[in-house]
Amino acid sequence: MKTFKAKSVILGRKKGDKPDVRPCFISLFNANDPHKTGEAPFHVLDFDEVHKIVIKQLDVSYLLPGNDIVINNLESVSVRVDGPHLFVSGKQK
Numbered sequence: 001m002k003t004f005k006a007k008s009v010i011l012g013r014k015k016g017d018k019p020d021v022r023p024c025f026i027s028l029f030n031a032n033d034p035h036k037t038g039e040a041p042f043h044v045l046d047f048d049e050v051h052k053i054v055i056k057q058l059d060v061s062y063l064l065p066g067n068d069i070v071i072n073n074l075e076s077v078s079v080r081v082d083g084p085h086l087f088v089s090g091k092q093k
Contacts, residue, residue, distance in 0.1 A: 001080040003090075004043065008032050009077050011053060011088065012068040021049040021084055032072040035063060051084035058092055 006028040014023040027034075027041035034041070061070045071077070077090035 001078050001087075003076050003078040004028055005076050006030070006042075006074050008034055008070060008072045008074055009088075010034060010041075010068050010070050011055075012066065018049070021051050023048050024050050024053065024086070026077075026079060026088070028077070033070065035066075035068070035070060045079060047081065047086060049084060050086050053086045053088060056087065056089040058088070058090055 008029045008031065010027045010029070012025055014025065016022040024047050026045040028043040028045070029039055029041050031037060031039050055069070055071070058071050061072070063070060071090070073093045075091040075093060077088065080087040
């Protein structure tokens with residue numbers, strides 16, 4: 001498990017042609033609502049073959065236009081890969 005200090009993250013999927021798994025990313029930001037400000041992420045985590053993302057004990061926002069998930073008000077975020085599953089947890093204010 002890796003833990004990062006970040007104020008917010010965006011989770012999204014990339015295009016992929018495999019039916020059961022997809023590439024996805026987690027972008028880390030120093031500000032809340034980065035999709036509104038246009039701020040660039042300070043770090044991007046890329047994953048090639050993910051079947052499911054499990055988000056534990058965090059309040060999230062689902063952005064319908066881009067199918068992305070935003071998690072704001074973070075102190076830290078932790079990411080763990082277990083086979084084709086990606087687990088995201090953290091501390092929120």
